[in-house]
Amino acid sequence: MGELRGFLRYDRRAAAERPPAERIHDFQEFLVMRPDEELREQGARCMDCGVPFCHGGCPLGNLIPDWNHLVYRDLWQMAIGSLHETNNFPEFTGRLCPAPCEAACVLEIREGESVTIKQIEQAIIDRAYDEGWVVPQPPALETGRRVAIVGSGPAGLAAAQQLRRAGHAVVVFERDEAPGGLIRFGVPDFKIEKQLVERRVDQLLAEGVELRLGVDVGKDVDPAELLDEFDALVLAIGSRVPRDLEVPGRELDGIHFAMDYLYERNRAVAAELGPRPQLDPPPAAGISAAGRKVVVIGGGDTGADCIGNALREGAEWITQLEIVPEPSEHRPDELTPWPHWPLKLRISYAMKEARETRHGELDFSVVTTRFGGNGAVRTMHIAQAAPDPPFAPLPGTERELEADLVLLAMGFVHPERQIAASLGLELDPRGNVAAPAYATSREGVFVCGDARRGQSLIVWAINEGRECAQAVERHLAALVS
């Protein structure tokens, strides 16, 4: 639907960004929604395709053409109904998803013209909260079944909400001092303000989900005991074992995993700006970029978030290193034609901030050969990488780089192993918990999110949580009372 010929009448107008020079001085979200009238025009651009590739490209199967049209028609309350139907937490995805939907949008056949789906999504849920349309939906009846969920990241919370709404008693175990997982402790406030996580969790609590914070299952509680107490156990523990960089000098001080830095920054911001966690956070390790020469190894979102934080801390200079060659500026059709996710150059919001404020740069095809320093890291030795895996250093290209804080943002390899081991769960070849249909090798134990599929996007996590909930439902339904 949308407006007939709307896509010819209106141009794409993505969400605006606050000026980097301004935004690096605070922790508020850097994206600015366009006014409703403009969003309606963006909705009008949707063509209600016979084959909505956006909807196909969305891991959640969001009903994008439906709510685009509703926004165009100014029917926001119906739009949130439609959006919530497939997505428990659109305020997360609307802010944090890289939007494969937009890459698959039929208008994106002409690169750069896709409907601003993500912006519309965010606007719908933000408005819904503003209008008070997001209310708890507790179940009408209790089934008497009990489900334990380990991990309160988006996968765990989505599973919890779905199962609770179906009338089951749901207890979520979280080892950190506040719920949300990486959304809370990995993603910076300037991408998503934590109040949003808090208010969503409040909704779950109001629906009757029980949250046990500071309980580290596997350490504080034997997972097998949970199986006695609950009718089903869902592991949503993420994929938290980071990929390491095994080169000489790795043991030097000042070389950290990105997530350790991000956790620390998020705790610091929470302490300063709130919301305050219910439990006390653990003591800080003191990783700081202030005044430092920072090197971020890894060109993904985690790396970008490190840069964004480092800038706001007042780093002197930030270098981001990416091992793969610089991709082309435009969609390489022979490799990743529309509607596939295009492997093309994307300059992150953080690198934009760094460049505009002359505080950093990005380098491609760089491989690290060793770190130098005495006790603490002072230099990095890098070389140009071969264009293909395993990206070996090209002889004669070595050079040195000053660095007094190195953040390793090279992704994650698999989930932590303790729980799986103690329950005797089978793993898949990549080291994730094996569960083709969410049920693990052990009766009554389920797994979802990054712990099952490996590190991925938030949308996938939510989708996994929802689908896992269905698998749990089937399991519960089959139980003899």
Added chain:
Amino acid sequence: MTKTTQQPGAVGLYDPRYEHDACGIGVVARLSNEPDHDVVALALEALEHLEHRGAAGADKKTGDGAGILVQIPDAFLRAVVDFELPARGSYGVGMCFMPDEADERAQLAALIERTVLAEGQEVLGWREVPVDDTNIGVTARASRPTIHQVFIGAGPAHRADADAFERKLYVIRRVVESAAGPGLYIASLSSRTLVYKGMLISHQLKGFYRDLADKRFASAMALVHSRFSTNTFPSWELAHPYRMIAHNGEINTLRGNVNWMRARESTLRSELFGEDLPKVLPVVRPGGSDSANFDNVLELLTLAGRSLPHALMMMIPEAYMNRDGELPPELGGFYAYHSCLIEPWDGPAAVAFTDGRVIGATLDRNGLRPGRFVVRKDGLVVLGSEAGILPVPPEEVEQLGRLAPGKLFLIDLEQGRIVPDPEVKRTVATQKPYGRWYDENTIRFEDLPHRKARALREPLRSLQLAFGYSREDIAKVLPSMIIEGEEPVGSMGNDTTLAVLSDGAPALFGYFKQLFAQVTNPPIDPIRESIVMSIAAGLGAEHNLLEETPEHAHQMTLEHPILRNHELETLRNVSDDVFSAHTIDITWPAAEGPDGMEAALARCCREARAAIDAGSNILILSDRATSPDRVPIPCLLAVAGVHHHLVRDGTRLRAGLVLESGEPREIHHFATLIGYGASVINPYIMFETVCELIEEGWLRGPDDEVLDCMRGQELVRKSIGKSLLKTISKMGISTVQSYCGAQIFEAVGLNRSVIDRYFTGTASRIGGVGLDVLATEALARHARGYPSPQLRPSRLPAGGRYAWRRDGERHMWNPDTIGLLQHAVRYDSAASYAEFATTANEDATRRAALRGLLDFRPIGDPIPLEQVEGWQAIVKRFSTGAMSLGSLSREVHETLAVAMNELGGRSNTGEGGEDPERFRDNRRSAIKQVASGRFGVTIEYLVNADELQIKMAQGAKPGEGGQLPGTKVDEYIGMIRHSTPGVGLISPPPHHDIYSIEDLKQLIYDLRCANPRARISVKLVSEVGVGTVAAGVAKANSDHVLISGHDGGTGASPLSSIFSSGLPWEIGLAETQQTLLLNDLRSRIYVQTDGQLKTGRDVVIAAILGADEMGFGTAPLIATGCIMMRACHLNTCPVGIATQDPVLRKRFAGTPEHVINFFHFVAEEVRGILASLGLRTMDELIGRTDLLEPARAIDHWKASGIDLTPLLTMPELPAGTPLRRVCAQEPVLDDALDWTLIDEAREVIEKGGHIQLTSPVRNVNRCVGGLLSSEIARRYGSDGLDEDSIEVNFLGSAGQSFGGWLAKGVTFTLAGEANDYTGKGLSGGTLVVRPPADAAYVAEENVIIGNTVLYGATDGYAFFRGIAGERFAVRNSGARAVVEGVGDHGCEYMTGGRVVVLGPTGRNFAAGMSGGVAYVLDEIGDFASRRLNGAIVSIEEIDCEGEAELRELIEQHCLRTGSSVARRVLDDWDAMLPRFAKVMPNDYRRVLNERAAAAGMLVEAS
């Protein structure tokens, strides 16, 4: 009749039930009623002149049937029998077709004699009818019965009463027929008439029956018939005439009529028949054709005391509603009263009838069959399907006329005169005070007191879910019905899964596909020809058909078959001494699980019967009781189940069936419910939903009107009515009342026990699910609404039928398949294609289409790939689909053409014509389509084709015409289509020159004339019986037949057409192959199939099921960049394919290479499969059904009941029978009159100059001028020759399509008369028809040309000195014509040219006329008020320019024809000019004004 039952029973997919026939009819009568052998001889001569309307089979000498009905030739019979005959009228003669075998014959004779005695009459003796079978066909001879006449004398009680005796003879025949079985057929048994007929060609009849040549064989009247059957095993008994009629046409509502007759039998009582009545039941003899069934009922009605005209007026009523002031009131009353007794037998029908005392003919309300008559001054009357079947010297002509829609032509032999239609009808209509009875006894529902609607007892959301609502219903279907006033329009094809393979618990409606009219009957245009349509409904009990009392009119009439919720309460609470309603709950306890449904159905049936016994005459089946604990029975199952139960029970007509259900919400739902017996439907959840949407603020009305609930409901109901008419018109049916119970559906995927019990008589050919699965699906839907006690019902499911959704119905074209295919063709990636093919074959097709349920079954060893014929050979069998220029952009259209020419395959113009610039380069389309709109179909277009394809139907919207929105008609498209840019174009649902199979034969002949080098193709759509139609097509001399699947694409079509009509090609193709083989016709015709073909596997399966060639529509489009936007109808295609928007067209990125790559990949996949099957060529593959088997591992839970073996059945055939096309059709042009003309004019044709020729012409000379024009166009294109280069003066009665395609430079002047289709496709020539100089009749009062004159004319002049038939200048887009009177529907769909009518016009003038101008001389002054269809045209003042043009045309007319009318007008010009009405299309006026304004601005600017 053991020997004569050559017709096979149902084998494989062939079923003789779906045979069709059509034909030519003729009547010769002497008003004096003096028996005379001349009358017989003339009738036989007329019959020979109708031979081209009949057909012969594979055996050229075996005809489909010919026959003659005469008065008892008393003198002759007396002379030839060796026993005494009593006085004329006191004996009857039975014409008995009997077995050869003497013993059997003796037994049958004994049976007859016993019966005669038992009935109190006497057997006078027997006579063997002498026959000479030396000159008849082998097949006919082999099946020839021995023919005996039995003579029966009136018994003492019957001697004095001729009518009683005649009735007794009927009783005897019925008793004997029932007892004898198929061994005996009695062609006639009457004291008044005698039928001689057989499986003969017209000219064989006289030689075969030696009696007919005997000079003593005399009759004052004769009725003859030449039959064209779609099969080649016509039996002797199916030849016409029957006992009372000969019929040309088809009864579309037959299944319903037969069911209703059966249901009526229990109420039949007749004083005249008395105790005899039960003996004649069943009235309708099983196994008969539609004509035979009609004859059966007509016979009963007349013998039970009604006059023949009376009975005919009951069975074929003319359109009488909304004609106040036009029809005499008593006639309106007659029709209204009789509508309470019997539903119309609806269909294109020309029925010639006689009882020996009166003889005549009538046309149905649409007038879709031709009928012309001539009255000689000496009192001889000749009537026939064509003018000129008997030559009558001009000076002896008293009157020339034609049959008109709904009119009776009646000769009363006893009175010795022709009784005019109004007089006959007045006599019948005033026999009893029908109108008063009707008015006094019939209750108008609208007059009943109003009630309040019941409130829902359950949450609306739960009920919506339980009844299977989806978001599409709410977001797409209902809003469109309210805003647009009709169901949504969509585009592209149906690539979703069949209901029987769907996991989404589809509604039962989805298992049913609408059938539609193709070839053997025409669909109707319900909008442009709304004057014949009606949606009114009736309720109540029917009474004895054979009586007439005021009580018969105790019926309730409703203006609309859909009732709103409060109205249903009115009906539920109706109570007076006549009406009483009873509500039956059609839900069952969820706790009983699936098994509970069958028990509940049985309960409903019992309750229905009990309620009827208790005096209820309105039964309301209701699922209002739906709740968490009670599950609704699929309402269609409940309706059909109760309906058939009561039919079987004989009580059906004692009550009307009403449905109160939450389930129905789409047009297809309403259509199936009515088709299976519901008279009235209250879709209460649909109405509640409409209110919900309005209250939510979601829904506004047309033009953003703010709606209230009532208004919204009203709008939705109105749109259902409109769409219902569209649906019934696809089958050629005009009234919802006769659609009711007509069961015009085929089921796909229901098993035999479901069909036999609940949908009795419906075709369901591949088995499928049973009641258990239907119950399980009902429970699944119910569970959506009531998922569990703790869960709130969720939002509605996506649906995903109309646009792909991840959690909706499966689509074969989805992001995966589209993405992979585009990648494969753009980067020439075999790997991507392989992935595409695997995804499409194994994932998409396996779970969506029937071919997915078939596996290859290699018999021989595989062979190396190198030994298989090259891909280049295989792609020559491929063509792209008929996608019009206009629907597609120019760039795409040319890309496809270039690619196919490169490959040696064929592209298809589609129905929008082609740019003449492309005719001679690599952008030409080898296949040029000829569709009903005839856009751009000029002689030049035709002559530049390799193949001419007649599109009878289109998979996406069979039975419908097309529509190109004005936004897509730019300058270029307007130029190609000969229309005005900016003005929308309509193609009519039927070809107005094909209402019947013999018409198709004529068009094929016409096209052969236009281009003798092209092969002729006929495009059909799969439905039950398509095989028999294809056999008819083969017999009609086509070279090629295309069987399209239901899933083909479209640029614009209502969604219910895309998704709910037509059948998968797998079934239609297999049926076609089997039927052609059974008929020995396969070897002479190419068979092609199309419909969502996308891979090599699809191609191989198509070949195995019988296709020589394959067509692809969507897949090549996707190769060029189509992403199934489904916005073709909106002109907004974002990839520049289905749009004319210049901005969007620039976005088109496809190339011929993409298309070539696609076909290359497909062909390579085919080669791989061929190698694995051990075959070297495609030829070896065609028809080899032994190479396929039903898939062993069908893992779908619903698929286990599907039986695809009927698709794989191989008829028993002689060894070596070719399974594919191996030889050409018989040449038919050898005896064309044109060859002489071409010879004589050769020099002018080749070098120019001028020549004048003269030639006699007869009705057997058809399409005169076609070949001549072809020769000219081949050389000079549309430029033709200089004006009047070749002038030909003809004398006589010209055959059909006289002056067809006539090219520029040729002038035909005919002194005499011409038949239907005169000037068809006129391409620049000049055509003049005027009476011969010595004619004594008044030209302007007589009919000189037939129906459908100047159909699709694009250029040229035509002058007709006399009156034309129906649909004059239909689809004219350029010709300028003058005529002195026209029948109904003049200038229909006209888009260009000028028409001047200097005399009376029929009704519905200018319907759908969007271009050109008509000038009508309106001397009576009722043109604008009564005759004009003012929907899209207006009457304008004639300005100076118009006056000049009008005057010039009339002057020309005067000059060319010597018309006294023209003279009179010209002589008194100033007085006459104001009497002309100038008919101007509104759109055309708008565009002209816009242009003038634009030109004005230019002037100002300069």
